[in-house]
Amino acid sequence: MNFGTVEPVRHRRALVVGCGMAGCAAAWWLEREGWEVVLVDKEAEPYPSSYLLQLDAEATRVLRLMGGQQIVDEVTFAAPAMSVRWGTRRVRELKIDGADDWRLARRSVLLSRLFAHLPAAVEKRLGVGLEALEHRSDDVLARFNDGSTESFDVVVGADGLHSTVRRLTLASEAHSVYRNGLTHVWINADVPLPDGRAVIASREGMLSMIWPFLDTDQTSVMAVVPVPGSTVPDEPMLVERVCDMVERLGPDMRAVAAAARKSEDTKLTRFSQVRLPRWYTRRVVLLGDSAHCIDPVSGMGAHASLPGAKALAESLRDTDDVTLAFARFEAEVRPFAKAAQSITARAVEFSTRAEGRSRMATLAGGVGDLVSAIPATLTRRSIRRQATLRA
Numbered sequence: 001m002n003f004g005t006v007e008p009v010r011h012r013r014a015l016v017v018g019c020g021m022a023g024c025a026a027a028w029w030l031e032r033e034g035w036e037v038v039l040v041d042k043e044a045e046p047y048p049s050s051y052l053l054q055l056d057a058e059a060t061r062v063l064r065l066m067g068g069q070q071i072v073d074e075v076t077f078a079a080p081a082m083s084v085r086w087g088t089r090r091v092r093e094l095k096i097d098g099a100d101d102w103r104l105a106r107r108s109v110l111l112s113r114l115f116a117h118l119p120a121a122v123e124k125r126l127g128v129g130l131e132a133l134e135h136r137s138d139d140v141l142a143r144f145n146d147g148s149t150e151s152f153d154v155v156v157g158a159d160g161l162h163s164t165v166r167r168l169t170l171a172s173e174a175h176s177v178y179r180n181g182l183t184h185v186w187i188n189a190d191v192p193l194p195d196g197r198a199v200i201a202s203r204e205g206m207l208s209m210i211w212p213f214l215d216t217d218q219t220s221v222m223a224v225v226p227v228p229g230s231t232v233p234d235e236p237m238l239v240e241r242v243c244d245m246v247e248r249l250g251p252d253m254r255a256v257a258a259a260a261r262k263s264e265d266t267k268l269t270r271f272s273q274v275r276l277p278r279w280y281t282r283r284v285v286l287l288g289d290s291a292h293c294i295d296p297v298s299g300m301g302a303h304a305s306l307p308g309a310k311a312l313a314e315s316l317r318d319t320d321d322v323t324l325a326f327a328r329f330e331a332e333v334r335p336f337a338k339a340a341q342s343i344t345a346r347a348v349e350f351s352t353r354a355e356g357r358s359r360m361a362t363l364a365g366g367v368g369d370l371v372s373a374i375p376a377t378l379t380r381r382s383i384r385r386q387a388t389l390r391a
Contacts, residue, residue, distance in 0.1 A: 018159030022288025
């Protein structure tokens with residue numbers, strides 16, 4: 001009796017573009033849900049930066065759910081106590097205790113460990129860039145810069161602010177990135193921060209954040225400085241301006257300012273936020289900074305990346321309709337990302353350039369954004385609580 005041949009079960013294939021925090025997390029969660037995952041990054045060595053990343057309590061919780069307790073223990077450290085300083089004629093100070101459930105880590109070290117933590121079943125290809133995507137009826141055909149082509153059931157664009165996936169499918173950078181004429185000045189200074197207490201300051205038309213590297217005797221200095229869009233930034237001049245401001249924050253900051261002036265580890269970036277009306281199209285979805293970059297000054301990128309990757313994988317698990325899954329994922333993450341973007345932009349603009357009535361309007365708008373975000377946050381928590389009870 002001929003019962004016919006049994007068709008082999010075909011695993012759903014996912015291409016994840018970008019092996020930063022969002023990409024590694026997406027690859028981990030999708031593989032856990034039974035996907036065949038290919039993770040690509042155009043850089044052969046994608047983790048050169050030694051600057052700090054912050055993980056809030058929710059991001060840390062998700063990293064632990066990924067089996068990353070050892071990563072948390074070995075490469076992150078508790079967020080330090082802070083000194084908030086402001087004033088024009090004299091510096092005023094408010095001291096805030098640290099929080100054990102908020103963690104800091106060197107970007108390069110944390111992301112390298114997260115990449116190494118990926119399951120062996122995830123196919124990793126470094127130095128391979130995406131060049132084109134072709135939507136077909138049942139899949140997406142991807143072409144890479146090595147000349148190869150492959151088909152996938154879904155493509156996850158987790159390739160950051162300058163996303164190739166976003167440019168190929170949804171919008172150019174010129175039509176999706178918000179900039180406000182502010183520049184970040186990053187300086188790594190070879191000196192310990194006095195008392196290990198971080199400093200956040202709003203003075204002299206700048207917002208500055210000074211953090212200790214608790215694994216070494218170094219200090220990270222980052223300041224947000226207004227630079228007209230038509231002006232080519234003068235890095236040495238901006239570094240000197242920031243160092244002058246740091247020196248005037250108090251006697252305890254003089255050694256930090258002196259070391260920052262001598263530092264050769266400096267860089268400039270522009271304040272940038274990705275703002276899109278939608279994060280997906282057909283079988284392609286954006287995740288993390290490529291979808292909703294909040295800007296590094298917010299310290300909330302990990303919150304948007306790690307829980308976001310989990311939400312995406314769970315949405316795809318619950319339905320075979322990828323468009324519906326993408327819509328559910330976006331509905332879960334967008335309220336936080338939108339509020340965080342607005343609050344962050346208003347905070348830096350309030351600190352650096354708004355004056356008089358416009359300054360108060362900026363502050364009031366930020367409070368309004370925070371208030372509007374609360375109902376959405378409570379609704380999401382209620383939905384999760386109900387799902388837990390049903391399970």
